[in-house]
Amino acid sequence: MADRAAVGGGKALGRGDDLGQAGAPLLIEVAWEVCQQLGGIYTVIRSKIPAMVKRWGGRYLVVGPYDPAVSPGEFEECAPPEGLAAVLEDLQREGVEAHYGTWLVTGKPRTILLRPGSVQSRLAEAKYLIWEHHQIGLPGDDGLINQVVSFGVAVQQFLRSMVARLGSTRPLIAHFHEWMAGTALPEIRHERLPLATVFTTHATSLGRYEAMTDPWFYDHLAQVPWEADARRFNIEPQVRLERAAAQSADVLTTVSEITGMECEHLLGRRPDLILPNGLNLERFVAMHEFQILHRDYKARIGRFVMAHFFPSYSFDLDRTLYFFSAGRLEYRNKGFDLTIEALARLNARMKRERIDKTVVFFLITKAPQRSINPEVLRCRALLADMHDTCDAIRDQIGEALFVAAAKAELPQFEELVTETMRLRLRRMIHTWKTERLPFIVTHDLVDDVHDEVLNQIRRCQLFNRAEDPVKVVYHPDFVTPSNPLFGIDYDQFVRGCHLGIFPSAYEPWGYTPLECVARGIPAVTSDLSGFGSYLVRHMPDYQRRGLFVVHRRSNSYEASAEELANWLLDFTRLERRDRISLRNAVESSADHFDWSNLGEHYAKAHDLALEKAGR
Numbered sequence: 001m002a003d004r005a006a007v008g009g010g011k012a013l014g015r016g017d018d019l020g021q022a023g024a025p026l027l028i029e030v031a032w033e034v035c036q037q038l039g040g041i042y043t044v045i046r047s048k049i050p051a052m053v054k055r056w057g058g059r060y061l062v063v064g065p066y067d068p069a070v071s072p073g074e075f076e077e078c079a080p081p082e083g084l085a086a087v088l089e090d091l092q093r094e095g096v097e098a099h100y101g102t103w104l105v106t107g108k109p110r111t112i113l114l115r116p117g118s119v120q121s122r123l124a125e126a127k128y129l130i131w132e133h134h135q136i137g138l139p140g141d142d143g144l145i146n147q148v149v150s151f152g153v154a155v156q157q158f159l160r161s162m163v164a165r166l167g168s169t170r171p172l173i174a175h176f177h178e179w180m181a182g183t184a185l186p187e188i189r190h191e192r193l194p195l196a197t198v199f200t201t202h203a204t205s206l207g208r209y210e211a212m213t214d215p216w217f218y219d220h221l222a223q224v225p226w227e228a229d230a231r232r233f234n235i236e237p238q239v240r241l242e243r244a245a246a247q248s249a250d251v252l253t254t255v256s257e258i259t260g261m262e263c264e265h266l267l268g269r270r271p272d273l274i275l276p277n278g279l280n281l282e283r284f285v286a287m288h289e290f291q292i293l294h295r296d297y298k299a300r301i302g303r304f305v306m307a308h309f310f311p312s313y314s315f316d317l318d319r320t321l322y323f324f325s326a327g328r329l330e331y332r333n334k335g336f337d338l339t340i341e342a343l344a345r346l347n348a349r350m351k352r353e354r355i356d357k358t359v360v361f362f363l364i365t366k367a368p369q370r371s372i373n374p375e376v377l378r379c380r381a382l383l384a385d386m387h388d389t390c391d392a393i394r395d396q397i398g399e400a401l402f403v404a405a406a407k408a409e410l411p412q413f414e415e416l417v418t419e420t421m422r423l424r425l426r427r428m429i430h431t432w433k434t435e436r437l438p439f440i441v442t443h444d445l446v447d448d449v450h451d452e453v454l455n456q457i458r459r460c461q462l463f464n465r466a467e468d469p470v471k472v473v474y475h476p477d478f479v480t481p482s483n484p485l486f487g488i489d490y491d492q493f494v495r496g497c498h499l500g501i502f503p504s505a506y507e508p509w510g511y512t513p514l515e516c517v518a519r520g521i522p523a524v525t526s527d528l529s530g531f532g533s534y535l536v537r538h539m540p541d542y543q544r545r546g547l548f549v550v551h552r553r554s555n556s557y558e559a560s561a562e563e564l565a566n567w568l569l570d571f572t573r574l575e576r577r578d579r580i581s582l583r584n585a586v587e588s589s590a591d592h593f594d595w596s597n598l599g600e601h602y603a604k605a606h607d608l609a610l611e612k613a614g615r
Contacts, residue, residue: 025171025615026059027052027606028162030155032148032180034064035074035103035113039328040511041177041202044255047280048602049107051595055603058110063158064181065151066099066113075113077101083165084112090161095119096154106280114158116150126153133190136240144180145237152183156191159184163193171196171615173606178202179238182245189248196613198605199249200275203508205242207262209233211333211506218258218528218553221265243267250612253605256530257537259508273605276534277509278598279518281590290495290520290587291580297496298322300488305360307383307485308376308442308473311434313466315358321572322497326364326490326512327504329476331452335503335526336363338550338561340453340472342503344460345565347470350572357572359470362497363453364490367476368446372485376442379432380485386428393421438464441474442485495519498579499571503550503564504529513547520587522546522571524564527553539592546586 029052033042045062052060080088080100091098097118102108126149127138138145159174166172172195176182182199189197206226211217230239246252246267253273254260264270302317309315323343327334343361350357400416414422440457441448448454453474462472479486479493486493494500500516500523507529514531516523525532525547532549535542542549548567552560574582591597 031177051599066115114154179242196609324362342564369443
């Protein structure tokens with residue numbers, strides 16, 4: 001490791017034109033997801049930036065790893081200001097490859113990306129010091145561990161230079177997100193660098209694994225043997241690094257009360273503060289147009305539904321509701337199992353009560369698949385061809401009808417359409433119809449025999465039969481504008497649906513229901529998610545606001561499935577006017593979750609860190 005005394009010789013930082021007001025605190029946020037979209041933390045960091053830039057101005061920097069294959073797509077490199085140029089020169093002398101520029105997102109924050117590979121030669125020494133100082137043994141052949149430890153070395157070197165050049169001119173706060181960015185924290189603490197530190201865990205590494213295998217995880221949390229279980233799940237290095245980061249920071253935070261319980265028992269420290277996740281709602285604001293957008297995107301989804309189902313049988317799209325669930329393919333953690341079970345019960349009750357509506361449920365996730373089912377694609381293409389043909393017939397009829405009316409004639413349909421066009425339409429309809437049932441899966445799965453989602457759909461006999469009011473579409477890929485089945489992006493897809501269903505069994509926060517709220521769409525969550533527990537604690541009138549919390553923490557799986565099925569049944573009974581009122585209620589609640597409000601929690605964490613560090 002470089003001698004700290006040898007780093008940062010020369011001109012000190014602190015110029016007002018470089019890093020904001022001289023003498024005021026400087027905030028550096030470090031995250032593995034800066035400039036690379038890997039999961040929910042990317043949404044947290046990215047959506048929060050406008051609020052952070054507004055509060056901190058030029059005194060705000062984000063730091064992440066530089067990946068030459070990914071970073072250039074989200075990062076614009078440019079010449080650094082004078083003070084930061086000196087820091088980058090320090091890093092270059094120490095062999096750390098650093099890039100300065102702006103992250104190409106709303107707010108365009110100052111960004112420094114450090115290439116982990118540039119310090120590979122120090123990896124063995126870094127692992128030795130982690131063992132020597134913290135008794136954490138790290139494997140030599142784990143690519144991810146090697147990357148994050150190398151990144152930690154680069155971050156530590158960067159902070160050394162910042163501290164050396166700042167001297168005593170201004171306080172410095174370093175805020176680390178998750179263990180992959182926090183590997184520098186234990187050594188920062190050991191070295192006693194004079195800066196204030198915050199560590200935010202968005203989910204504990206061990207908690208995610210425990211929840212997948214134990215449906216009563218939170219009841220058993222206090223008795224979890226964390227060391228033995230970390231070894232059992234083969235994640236001991238990650239867990240030990242995470243615990244060391246949590247215990248080294250001046251301030252430990254997490255995103256919800258329920259994850260705070262995990263911190264206390266699995267990381268050995270109770271969080272100092274809770275930092276609930278928000279959204280930058282300016283991205284979603286549609287003024288008074290969100291009802292119009294819902295109608296327009298619902299029609300786009302309706303085109304997919306026609307292509308997928310109408311070759312086999314048809315139903316009234318005006319009396320059809322679109323439900324969806326989305327998220328990583330964590331079958332139980334994301335509540336896919338509970339959702340499918342509740343939909344099966346809803347299907348039976350709608351048939352029994354003769355409710356004259358149809359529910360089409362979309363399950364959107366990323367599962368191993370080869371390609372889109374060719375027959376699904378063929379039907380989509382046939383529908384497009386049919387639409388073009390009908391447009392041509394409409395134009396032909398319109399002109400012929402106009403001429404006939406001018407002659408004071410009232411012609412028959414056969415007189416207005418040419419025989420060629422009628423024959424074309426007849427052949428198209430014949431090709432269009434099929435005797436098979438509509439497909440459940442839109443893609444060719446790599447292993448449909450062992451796919452947990454598909455197997456439960458089979459067990460529940462949700463086979464998309466004509467007599468079943470609940471239909472299922474399992475789409476094992478992301479919804480994007482380039483997707484030929486929908487042709488819209490995920491935001492637009494959400495706006496076109498009537499309800500999002502996310503009754504997670506493990507969800508430290510839960511952005512998917514919050515994204516529904518931001519778009520004025522009712523949503524289901526659970527009290528085992530951070531978002532759900534936040535609603536219960538802070539918005540007890542959530543149901544009036546178009547939100548529903550499934551009680552899973554104190555209920556059996558059976559009781560939770562019944563509760564969800566009952567609420568879904570009530571939702572299907574709503575008429576159009578009721579659903580519009582509910583969407584208005586959801587939309588009016590969205591401002592509560594804007595970062596302009598929830599960002600105050602981050603401000604408290606940073607103030608507390610400065611106080612604890614004596615800065």
